[in-house]
Amino acid sequence: MPDAIAIAGLRKTYAAQGNAPAKEALKGIDLAIPAGSIFGLLGPNGAGKSTLINILAGLVNKTAGRVTIWGFDQDVNPRQSRAAIGVMPQELNMDPFFTPRASLEVQAGLYGVPKRERWTDELLELVGLTDQANAYARALSGGMRRRLLLAKALVHRPQILVLDEPTAGVDITLREMLWQNVRALNRQGMTIILTTHYLEEAEQMCDEIAIINHGELVVRQDTRSLLSRADGKTLVLDTGGRVALPVLPDGAHPEWRGDGRLAISYPPSRIRADQLLDALRGAGIPILDVATEQPDLEDVFVEMTRG
Numbered sequence: 001m002p003d004a005i006a007i008a009g010l011r012k013t014y015a016a017q018g019n020a021p022a023k024e025a026l027k028g029i030d031l032a033i034p035a036g037s038i039f040g041l042l043g044p045n046g047a048g049k050s051t052l053i054n055i056l057a058g059l060v061n062k063t064a065g066r067v068t069i070w071g072f073d074q075d076v077n078p079r080q081s082r083a084a085i086g087v088m089p090q091e092l093n094m095d096p097f098f099t100p101r102a103s104l105e106v107q108a109g110l111y112g113v114p115k116r117e118r119w120t121d122e123l124l125e126l127v128g129l130t131d132q133a134n135a136y137a138r139a140l141s142g143g144m145r146r147r148l149l150l151a152k153a154l155v156h157r158p159q160i161l162v163l164d165e166p167t168a169g170v171d172i173t174l175r176e177m178l179w180q181n182v183r184a185l186n187r188q189g190m191t192i193i194l195t196t197h198y199l200e201e202a203e204q205m206c207d208e209i210a211i212i213n214h215g216e217l218v219v220r221q222d223t224r225s226l227l228s229r230a231d232g233k234t235l236v237l238d239t240g241g242r243v244a245l246p247v248l249p250d251g252a253h254p255e256w257r258g259d260g261r262l263a264i265s266y267p268p269s270r271i272r273a274d275q276l277l278d279a280l281r282g283a284g285i286p287i288l289d290v291a292t293e294q295p296d297l298e299d300v301f302v303e304m305t306r307g
C-alpha cells in the first residue's frame with residue numbers, strides 16, 4: 001500500500017504571545033499513514049493532535065519538517081496536496097443564513113469544483129439531509145450541523161478524510177450513522193484519519209493507531225498488536241463460593257470479587273491459563289464457570305501516556 005500521508009521530522013512551535021511563552025506543540029513527528037486505512041490519532045488533551053490535523057489541512061503553518069499528502073509535497077504542490085484532503089472540523093460554527101444545499105455549493109466553489117462535477121444531491125442524501133436541503137442552517141439541530149460538516153468535507157471528493165472528534169457530544173443514533181457513512185466511504189477506497197476521545201470507538205473502528213503525547217509519537221501500531229502490548233489478562237472463575245487457594249504460578253494475582261467470583265490477573269507472556277486452572281483443579285477446587293477479560297485500548301493508552 002502506498003502512503004496516503006507521509007510526515008517526516010514535523011515540528012510546530014507556537015510563538016510566545018503576551019505573557020504566554022512559546023509552545024513546542026510538535027517535537028519532530030515521523031508518521032506514515034497507509035492508503036485505504038482507518039487510522040486513529042489518539043492522545044491526551046493538549047498532546048498536539050489538532051495541531052497535526054490543522055497542519056495537514058493547510059490551516060496551520062509548520063515550523064519544520066516535510067508533509068506529503070497523496071504523493072504531493074505540501075510545500076512544493078500546495079494546491080494538489082490540499083485537494084487530496086477533506087477535513088470535518090470539531091467546531092460547529094457555520095453561516096446561519098446558508099441552507100445546506102447552498103453551503104455545499106459554496107464550498108464546492110471554494111475548491112474550484114466545476115458545476116457538472118458537483119454531487120450536492122448525492123451528498124445531502126448520503127448524510128441524511130435531503131429533507132433539510134433548503135432549510136436555514138440556524139434551524140438545524142446540532143446533529144444535522146455535524147452531518148452537514150461531513151458533507152462539506154467531501155464536496156471535492158478527497159482521497160483522504162480527516163475527522164476531528166466527530167462524535168464528541170453526539171447521541172448514539174447519530175454516532176452510528178456517522179460510522180456507517182465513514183465505513184462506506186472507506187470501503188470505496190477513502191483513507192480515514194480520526195481523532196477521538198472514545199477509546200472504545202477507536203478500538204472498534206481503526207485498523208491502525210498512533211498515540212501522541214507532549215508533541216511526540218509514543219506508539220504507532222495496528223490495533224490488534226497494540227492491544228496485545230498490555231501484558232495482562234484476567235481469568236474470572238465461579239468456584240461456587242470462597243475457598244482456600246493453593247499457591248499459584250509466580251506473577252498471578254488472585255482476588256475475590258464482590259459477586260463471589262475469583263478473578264486471577266496474570267501476564268499471558270509468562271503464564272498460560274491452563275497452568276492456573278491445573279493449579280486450582282489440583283487443589284480440588286470446583287470450576288463451575290470460566291470467563292476471560294482482555295485489556296482494552298484504555299489500558300494501553302493509560303500505560304503509554306503515563307508520566
Ligand SMILES: Nc1ncnc2c1ncn2[C@@H]1O[C@H](COP(=O)(O)OP(=O)(O)OP(=O)(O)O)[C@@H](O)[C@H]1O
Binds near residue numbers: 014015024043046051
Ligand atoms: N494557536 C496556538 N497558540 C499557542 N499555543 C497553542 C495554539 N494552539 C495550540 N496550542 C498549544 O499547543 C499544544 C497542543 O495543542 P493541540 O490543540 O494541538 O492539542 P490536542 O491534542 O488537539 O488537544 P485536545 O485533545 O484538547 O484538542 C497545547 O499545549 C496547546 O495549548
